[in-house]
Amino acid sequence: MTMGRLGNAQPTEVIDRGAKLSFRWNGKRFGGFEGDTIASALAAAGEQVFSRSMKYHRPRGILTADYWDPNLLVQVGDDPNVRAGHRRLEAGMEVSAQNVWPSLRRDIKAANGLVGRFLTAGFYYKTFMRPARLWPAYERVLATFAPGGKIDLDTPHRYHDKRYMHPDVVVAGAGPAGIEAALAASADGARVLLVEHEHAVGGHLRYDSRDTAVAALAELRAALDASDVEVLTDSTVTGRYEDNWLGIVQRSHPVAVERLIKARAKTLVVAPGLIERPYVFAGNDRPGVITSTAARRLINLWGVKPGERAVVFTANADGDAAAADLDRAGVEIAAVIDGRQGHRVSSTQGSPRAVEAVVSGGNRIEADLLVVAAGWTAPTSLLNMAGDRPVYDPPAARFFAADPPGNVLATGGLAGDGTLDELRAHGAATGRLAAQRAAAVAHRLQALTARAQPVGGEEPPWAPDDRIPLGRDPHPELYRSDTHGMVDFSEDVGSKDLMAAAGEGYDSVELAKRYTTATMGPSQGKLETVNTVAAIAEARGETIAAVGTTVWRPPYAPLTLGALAGRGFEPVRVSSIQPWHEANGVHTILAGQWIRPDHYGDPAAEVRNVRSNVGLIDVTPLGKLDLRGPDVAKLLNLLYTNKWSKLPVGKVRYGMMCAEDGVVLDDGVTGRLGDEHYLMTTTSSGAGGVWEWVENWLQTERPDWRVHVTPVTTAYTSINVAGPKARELVSRVTDGVDLSPEAFAYMEVRTATVAGVAGCFMWRIGFTGELSFEIHVPAGCGLHVWEALMDAGDDLGVGPFGLEGQRIMRLEKGHFIVGQDTDGLTLGPSTGLGPLIKLDKDDFAGKPELAWAVGRPLPMIVAIQPDDPNIVPAEASQIVAGDTNQILGRITSSRMSPTLGRSICLGQVEPELAAGGTKLTVLLTTGERVGATVMDHHAHFDPTGERLRG
Amino acid sequence: MLLVPCPYCGPRNSVDLRYGGESQPRPDPATATPEQWRGYLYRRDNPADWLRENWYCRSGCRRWFTVERNTATNEFRHPPMPGDKRGGKA
Amino acid sequence: MGSLGRRLGRGPAKYSAAALVWRGLRGGQWPRIWRDAELKRSYDAVIVGGGVHGLATAYYLARNHGIKDVAVLDKAYLGSGASGRNTAIVRANYLTPEGVAFYDRSLQLYNTMATDLNINVMFSERGHLTLAHNDSSLRTMHWRAEVNKLQGVDSSVIGPDEIKKVAPSLDTSSHPRYPILGALYHPPGGIVRHDAVVWGYARAADCMGVEMHQKTEVLDILCEGGDGTDGKGPGGRVVGVRTSRGDISTPVVVNCTAGWASLISAMAGVRLPITTHPLQAAVTEPVKVFLPTVVVSGSLHVYISQTDRGELVFGAAVDPVATYSIRGSLEFTEELAGHVLELMPGVSRMRLLRQWSGLCDMTPDYSPVMGFTGVDGFLVDVGWGTYGFKAAPVSGEQMAEAVATGRTPELIAPFALSRFDTGELVGEKGAAAVGH
Structure with a gap:
């Protein structure tokens, strides 16, 4: 068979014969025109074989000449699995065949074809079991047969963008019905988006050479241009999700590689047209067998002559039109076989690479081209995704929409058949219905929004669907001829495989699909699902309607991970002091969304400086909740385990806060700033969660309590000034507060002006064990106050310290960290803070479980010191029973203490080991077992807290 | 992307809210037996049917509210009510 | 016919390379993988749910205990639920000693499954990496590694350089928004062909006389003597099952469903600690194989593996909203793609081909509910969340023992339903969160 370019320009062609483009195919130079697809340019140059099939590596040529063509997947540069039937040719493209070795021409894996009778679908389930140790080797062999192109892992993630849209009506498919729907909806005042998969609107009109079609297309295009409809071409509605949330991929975009559009459509019109279905017979995958729409596209869009001498197997008007187009293009018509008269094609003959003859009714007809028009598949995917279960209509030989939800309307081929005028009229009526219903939806949405503008007027009625239905043309049911052939071209699954699978018990479509992998390849079932169903039906002796079909899943067309990911925009949180940190050698650590200072080069030195002089740490992520109202104390009593009514x-x-199951939830200090004004702090990681917890209690269980909650975590920059010289430093920058120990004791809070900034809160707390003042500064002035403290404390030896230094000092004082020393099962009493759990209070969160836990031996958090002061066990080292593997606990926090010059830990241990002085065995992560001792107090340093109360 | 009907903000994308789960009446902690309390903590009706449940409008008005949703079809019904924790199966 | 054929008690249907060649030469149809039997009016035991758990339970009842008068009922086709939708990762690197012991037993059974069941389940031991992107996560990885090692399970914590050697396609630099700090590396973990496991158990059970009934929906469980209405509820006992194809009398009903566990259990008057959430997954077009290991990131809520055909298979955490609708969402694929590209920036040109979802029954402690329920004869093997597939062999083995002996086997005692009355929950939350 020889394809070639037609000398005369075709009236409907989209190529620009004046604009030549050159490219490479498998290393060889080729030429084409602007407007060609990769496949049409190669076909025009006489190429016949474009790929090799997955399992048997059979040569494959053009089948449908569009996006869905399973034989036209090629590698373009670093882009694998490009659809050559759709991708437009560009100058300089490097195109190559996929999964062939050594070359497309001489592929060694075609030897598979020789053993085909043994390599039936699913053969691998029945073998390769023994010897089991060889399975990895078998796997590697199977992997070399894997289809698909190559991915270059150094491919940069180029620019992808996303867009949100809020159209009233989205029309998926710009054939004549779809265009009319868009125009009508727009004329009715709706905001309309029209999405077309191909590079230009028009659907099947684009490759219809008849005068009426050409004129209609021109008319529709002009009307569209003159309208307000937004049109996206080379774009596909990939999915219809809950409540008409649509994913749309826009492939041709001037800036972004691919763009994902997310649209909440009030109504969706589905008008994808029909997809031509291949016919199943022996040799149906030989290069030279093409569908009728492929023939018409090749001739009318790209001026390609598909062959010299053709047999046309036609069962419908489009097949007849293809015969006319072929004739006009100078192709000799050897025979027209009419499927409506009961005639069939049985097989093709020839070399693996080309058709040489067609066998029908026992006769052998010489030809190099077989054009097949056996019927249509309705691509009902978007309707399926909307919950519809399409129904098969035997006289029309295809599926139709059954009962989609009211905000999803089908038109065009999905709804029925008719003349061009009838299809257009149905489309227009659909557009008007879509617009009316969209208006009703808009009204309802606004009415549901209490705080929006009051909605005007009555809700428009939900328009009834009184469109005149389209008819259904009878069509012979042509699925399989009297021979067996290929059903899933991508997966190399034939009708014989499917019927054998059904006979073996895989006799539902879902089981057969999984067993043979039919419909699971890159064409996503568009060309093979109905033939698969038909094969199963035949094997079971049932009708297609009885067998049913598979569930169509999104995306309707594949889209890149890049488009789905978009720009990779992820917010980062930093405090106002970040510029100072960065300028002063900070090593940062990620804590949730926050970037925090971990240390500035030497955490041990930072600890020593705090304990001898004074240090500053930026603790802005500390959760802060401003609580106001007469009932705040009640709230604190409810959420904390201890008592708050008498806090002056x-x-x-x-x-400490516990959840309703008694598990430790969070902890922190709360200060009373005024009669009805408190400031609650939480852990940094718990900030958001505790706020929601508070709101949940107030809104749902105690709605009568008068408490206002304002999260102020980021409204204040929080600076902790710690060390023996802390008071001296703070006094140098503070106005309005007497900082002497008699006037401002440990665990008290004041409002102050710091470095000229009014409205700061300052409290004396001490998790590091040193005298410390924690200053909360209105965030805009945070950096200023930090710098003021640094300047003022120069002669005092002030220096910054980070999370690591703070963690060391906290551990020296034995303060447990929620979420590190406690876990998802740690009950309140296990923290050692049993005395803080006041069971004589009224209801508080966790009380019932905490009450029932009394007297029950629980795992306990204890302070532990390894016997060898130089061994610092890794956190999560297990505590074991002697030489056995029995687990008795674990180390939860562990550091070398610069203050004590030895290693210190916190851990959880079984209740019987919690007493001070108990000897433990710690299994280091190296495998070595070492001795350790439980301490009497959690604090390894200054257990009575003298230093911080000063 | 489910549209969830916040009573104050109107129908919003579900990612803007936090799902609070089946509405369960909280037993009286003073009188509940351990089994009753743990039934409240752990056991659920989990129907494939209309369910009374709580949502928190996390990115909007920050109010908790209760609605009835059919867990098989994801339809919502009844105007949503300010948060309350009356029983599960609607 | 071989010993397997004799043991299975049926004709020469043994799978092997030789048999493939023989049939290839001779032509002819392989026999049905399981019989299409008539539904009887009574059975010694009825198993609700024709997925891997139900089928494995049936298999072990017949094989280990000689109980063969068993019907497995499924309202659709075998393996149509979670068994056919999961991403088929098997591993034993859990957090608690009881979890590790349990899943390790399962992993051992997977290793010999192909020969035990005479079907190639394509168990591919390719290693399992759980990435840590922050301190707290890295600590949890250490915790898991230490507990695993004490149980004799191969797991260790490795750093970015070693991770790069195991999976070169990962970005182990400091560039990502959430850089990789380390990972829990578990060489014995891998993937398996999930459908083949379903078919293997079904075929083997069928050979021993167990009946498989598809398109048979359980509408009610008939009880007597219980506290609730119609004799249901604690204190009662099971007398039969009402199905869409008629009533069956039986003293034993085992609930092995996923997604329907609450509804089936409610039929016996049992209220479970379960909420049902969709779990979504997606697959790309095939490309040449480049990822040799299973990669999981707890912090990023994503897991990635590559099939022998070259498709990347992705999963994430369960959907936040409890629903029985499994239509899937766009935001799942968006978040997933974002996280995948964080980990492997080089795959941005790969195209997503298909997304699907299944239903997961989530419990408060990320551990299943197995064993007796207080209704005599009604047992459950439910609450499997996102980790059910890997546990199928051991669950089947243990549930069969519970049914046959009337006692709770030690291995599954921690998973008893009664723990939700006593408050003794299992501490697996750290390990099972994502990562299947």
């Missing part, structure tokens, strides 16, 4: 103004108290 100006005092601060530590509290």
